[in-house]
Amino acid sequence: MAREECKALLDALNKATACYHHLVLTVGGSADSQNLREELQKTRQKAQELAVATRAQLTAALRDRGLGAEERAEFERLWVAFSGCLDLLEADMRRALALGTAFPLHAPRRPLVRTGVAGGAAGVAARALSARSLRHEAEGDFDVDDLRELEREILQVSEMIHDMEMKVNVPRWTVQARQTAGAELLSSAGASSVGAVSVQERTGPCDLSKALAATVFSAVLLAAVALAVCVAKLS
Known part of the structure; x- marks a missing residue:
């Protein structure tokens, strides 16, 4: 009590x-x-x-x-x-x-700080009294x-x-x-990490071989486009 x-x-x-x-x-x-x-x-x-x-x-x-x-x-x-x-x-x-x-x-x-009150002396005095x-x-x-x-x-x-x-x-x-410093920030970060884990669980683990193949394919495609542009300019 x-x-x-x-x-x-x-x-x-x-x-x-x-x-x-x-x-x-x-x-x-x-x-x-x-x-x-x-x-x-x-x-x-x-x-x-x-x-x-x-x-x-x-x-x-x-x-x-x-x-x-x-x-x-x-x-x-x-x-x-x-x-x-x-x-x-x-x-x-x-x-x-x-x-x-x-x-x-x-x-x-x-007052030393301006208050925004403007007008003639008589009008200001009338409002103040x-x-x-x-x-x-x-x-x-x-x-x-x-x-x-x-x-x-x-x-x-x-x-x-x-x-x-x-x-x-x-x-x-x-x-x-009772709690560590910045506990609110840690709780927010924890919620974000939980969200990331849930997204990863939905999308599944990353396949390194597929990622490597996609990278090589992108590089070859870019090289082909650059070569086609050069041939078009030379012709």
Whole structure:
């Protein structure tokens, strides 16, 4: 039951981390807005909550001395996957901090990336002054506060990774995968070889004497054609 719970938590963490990664890629672009920054904040906080819960489950399981060898190997694989997921989350949080600092929401010259909005100043201002835009302008310090909070959260994730390495010693290079590297490619190649064998079985084995005779016949035929062409030119 504990293993299934860890797998479910890790799966949810992977999805949250992947979602956060895609959101970070849009910071500073034409789709950037306060709505995006708020969604980034919610997603990374959700990812951190899942990370804390996953770490607690895996730590308790791996520190259990009565754990069987097979179960321990499975939990170690989950631990390595969890560590990699945390590394990606920390890297994306640092990227979000750098992009958020470079592209502040309410800077006078923002956005630095062209958005394609064109028209007179009055028309653009009229389109921009919606109820949501006014609310966002009233909350002009949101991105500043969020970046400060993001700095603190990056430190927390870094401390979590360090604490994990201190409490549970699972070197990544000692964990064996369930399948060999490139198993998908090998399975595809295996399917191709099976198809080739089935074709060979249908067509039968190759007769070397027949192949040699066909080659000699082709050479003689080509020589005859070349000779006929030369005679025609000379005549």
